[in-house]
Amino acid sequence: MYRDMTCGQPRQSDSGKTITLSGWVHRRRDHGGLTFIDLRDFSGLMQVVFNEDSAPEAHALAGDLRSEWVIQVKGTVQERRVGADNPDLPTGTVEIIASELTVLNRSETPPFEVEDDLNVADETRLRYRFMDLRRPRMYRNMKLRHDVIQAARNYMVGEDFLEIETPILLKSTPEGARDYVVPSRVHPGSFYALPQSPQQLKQLLMVSGMDRYFQFAHCFRDEDLRADRQPEHTQIDFEMSFVEQEDVLQILEGLYTAMVRETRPDLEVPTPFPRMTYAEAIERYGSDKPDVRFGMEVSRLTDIVADSGFGVFESVAAAGGAVRAIVAPGCADYTRRQTDELIEFVKSSGAQGLIPMHIAAEADSLEEVTLEDIRSPIRNHVSLETLKEMARTTDAEPGDLMLIIAGPEQVVNVAISNLRVEMGRRLGLADPGVFNFLFVVDFPLFEWDDDRDGWAAMHHVFSSPRPQDVGMLDSDPGAVLGQLYDLVLNGVELGSGSIRIVDRAIQEKVFELIGHSPEQVEERFGHLLRAFQYGAPPHGGMGLGLDRIVMLLAGEDNIREVIAFPKTQAAVDPLFEAPGAITDEQLEELSIRVVESGG
Template sequence: MTEQSITQGEERDYDEYRVIQDLGGWRRSHTCNQLTAADIGSEVTLMGWVQFRRDHGGLIFIDLRDREGLTQCVFSPEVAPEAHERAHAIRVEYVVALKGVVRARPEGMANPGMATGEVEIYANEWKLLNTSDTPPFPIEDRVDAAEMLRLKYRYLDLRRPRLAKNFILRNKAAQAARRYLDSLGFLEIETPVLTKSTPEGARDFLVPSRLSQGMFYALPQSPQIFKQLLMVAGLDRYFQIVKCFRDEDLRADRQPEFTQIDIEMSFPDEEQIMGMAEGLVRTLFKETIGAALPEAFPRMTYRQAMDEYGSDKPDIRFELKLVDVKDIFAGGGFKVFAAAPCLKALRVAGGLELSRKEIDDYTEFVKIYGAQGLAWIKVKEDGEWQSPIVKFFSEDEKKALAERLGMQNGDIVFFQAAPEDVANAALGNLRLKLGERFGLIDEKAFAPLWVTDFPLLEYDPEDKRWVAKHHPFTSPQPGQMETIASDPGGALARAYDLVLNGSEIGGGSIRIHTPAAQKAMFQALGIGDEEAEEKFGFLIEALKFGAPPHGGIAFGLDRIIMILTGAKSIRDVIAFPKTQKATCLMTEAPNVVGKKQLRELGIQLREKPAEAPAEQQKSEA
């Protein structure tokens, strides 16, 4: 039978070409990444997908792929004529099983880029386990198909070796975390997925109840309250690798459902929790990619991070700091600087090479963060200052500025005159772009950092009230509970975030553990006794029964895996992610629910108003 007589989609009249319904006792002896020169002469059985097929006239070669890797297999008319004749039917992405003998590749034909590159399998017989339609994109790492297409066929995208390796590594990280925490006496305990809506910050996903019509569950944004209740229960040390849900706007490192390594312990102080957390992160990096993190992670206060980096999650892999220069221009002749609520500068060594177009692009970039513009000064090689604003500076101001910033020939200095939050956001994000532009970031380095001494509360101008910087169960630092009412913005939290390469990978705190202190916190947040009882009454009740001091931390597993794998998007480390509009292109979720289901839930949807005819719209306009 010829190759032309067996084509995809045709009815097969010969039993030997039919897809078999069972393996007939065949068992896989090796994965497609295991065989080496040590196995030469062995008889093996492999199973997997056909990555490539090459017909060289006499010999037929296929690369067989499973999640572990590739093995080259050969069908020879001299070794196994029947198997060779039937191999003409094989196509890309067919699922096959084959038996054969391991042989060394011919001299000069070894492939050092493959783990199995020294050997190949000469097939004696094979079985067709399934056929495949032509995939909508090639199943290989170099694929340039649009992400939307790859998400629609995610199960095919996951066959690509690079993505498969991400999930193999993710599994290694999860198991390493479990072993580490188990060795320290932590218990893995599951907490409810259907719980009570207590929105603080991001919106809850709501689930209607059929048995209690008009009532709703919420999917948990975190197991925060439940893990505190486990401490009240005396279980002492808890952890969970848990799915959480937040109905918020998405970006490259955020999804509506995400996974945390959630941890809580009784009778700790900050040092104990942070030490445990450092050990966990070191273990994850060592056991997955063999990277050694420092024995002690550096620390920085929230205030220092904001002042010098414009961010509470600074990337400290490179030195490029923001400098406050407001005092230099106070009362000066350049009113834009003199009247600014905050004035910060960012000096970039060698920045003279930036073109005017690049500077204009950076000016547009900072507008994303609320900035009105971007002032700059270039220091030319002869020492002359080039800038539209220099003419407004006095000699004393120029001297003081040069001294504070350490300005050198060939530098450029960027300025941001704006409210503090805008100046920090604009220059802090510009700092990252400049770090990339000038090659200041060591992409192979890992720079962990603890950020501590966060404000307990921050003012929300939209809601015109104070809100918790982290969450309302965070304890203030010693002696500050009494001052919350009089100086809510001055209180500091017993909170700590772990930052790695500019990404927050974990955050935690010591919790409030007495009912009086928890009520005081609610009052500071403008939550009255009645509202507090309605939303958090069960927690306040629990705290009355001898709650121990407790605290913990939660790590974003998805973000950690992004860093470990070098992925550019969080979608590359989540098996079935959502798009930026929180939809699943593969299953077409969310979808319309039938009226019968809605009636059973006691829900009636509000009808969308019908659009008026075009003529009527025109007359009304």
């Protein structure tokens, strides 16, 4: 045994014991005849004292120690002398009086210090991830991730779900994201694809009578990265037979309250999780994943300003676009510099611009506001009555700052909802101690795809329309709502799910609507549809981003912080230098020739 205890364990009750500890040299404080070593492992720090008088050999050796060397120390646990306690350390009331020291391994000088309050470029951290992960914060995140997984597994097992693994090497399905593909050696010119989700597999498991399935599923998507998006991520994936939407939502609520309770009992989780329709979410927040911890709802001014005399508003309204606004309470004194910043912000969210409207705090009420009280680029173009009507509609008061965005509906919604979140952040409106889960339901089944000039599945092709909407599949596809639901937490989409289609006629109709020929359907989904002809139970389920919920539970704002070996924005692993070339022999075996890109 290299150790009797871990570094963070010994307490006053252990004093007098002779123990052996192993770990990394966190810091050395050499006082000449007396040397202190902070010995570190995953569990914490322990101060080790080397005294020239009592252990000359160990003391001499301790003088050679350097940061991150791996050592083994034998010594006696002792209460620290009066006044020498370190209240910052859990082990700060004791220390080890070393009698023996063994150097187990040396270390090069580290590229950065193993400290939590680290300020090092992400790429450097990833290049030396094995050092980066030694930081207590990273261990905490990995441990939290572990605990979240255990809590989820316990809950799912308790609800009679079966944990079943599904293959990673499967077939490309041309829906959705780009696939990562793997060439087949045995079948030259053929490729496996890594799963974007185990969607079809879990549906097959339902047809197989497995009743309730779950899995921590690795999912791969070859799309551009973001702070909360990696090329591979882990989903808590589950599917249930003989259920309706509400049954699935009940499981979700139970699962997530359990996960939070087990890992962050300090957080407040209001239950039951509220249900909000997609339409309501868009109307009130401009987003299908609203942060409902605070108000600042989005108003619609299109009708009021359609004939206001302000050209931008009029042309947007005439083109069928939207004029929407939020109110930043008490922000009428924002400076030009501050509003310019906000303009840059909304531009980066895709909007053309942003029109601020300051309502001076001097007036006692909105009705007493005069043109003098209003500061805005539209002030000289729009009548006072219209300005007031805009303020009334948004519930703006004297002293408030209205922020108005005009443009195509979807562009406005993206920008105004991002702006709302940004203002909420600036004004400190969102309580970080509250986890406000929200079910967004009744998503449209289809959305119009301008590129393809046709309907596309909002979620995926197997999601079922609401029974009452089936009749509209022919007459008005855009109005058909699905048995589709998202779980949203504090403005972050955690996952999507649906009740699946098991009726062949409806399935064929859906394929037809999104422009799949029977041949394409057979090619892409024949296996699943054939299975459905052999007795498919009604079923539904969900895929949930594990990394994101762990990120939120950890209080991190980047998903890389809760993934042991994440990739950079260019989908590179700087430690492995992946992806990399393969040998000519490998290429030969795979019948692959690499050609220069045409440019």
